[in-house]
Amino acid sequence: MSAVHIADIDGDGVLDLVLSNSLTGDVQWYRQNKPDSFSSPTTVLAGLPGVVLVKVADISADGIVDILSIANSRFRLLVSS
Numbered sequence: 001m002s003a004v005h006i007a008d009i010d011g012d013g014v015l016d017l018v019l020s021n022s023l024t025g026d027v028q029w030y031r032q033n034k035p036d037s038f039s040s041p042t043t044v045l046a047g048l049p050g051v052v053l054v055k056v057a058d059i060s061a062d063g064i065v066d067i068l069s070i071a072n073s074r075f076r077l078l079v080s081s
């Protein structure tokens, strides 16, 4: 199962895609370059099989979004800098 989330990951004012894949355990970010055109994926989290939930929010309250992933009662937090 995969999930798609939409958020402006790099703060350029253009929405990007974050995809999670529960089989591979990877969470990947696709930067939107222009309308309907996305970059090659960047793996931001790997090795978390069963990932079922990804939240994109400014958890550290620094104005930059962070990515939280949860799988099998384990979580990983990628804090942007």
Ligand SMILES: [Ca+2]
Pocket (backbone or CB within 6 Å): 007, 008, 009, 010, 011, 012, 013, 014, 015, 016, 031, 032
């Ligand atoms: Ca963006």
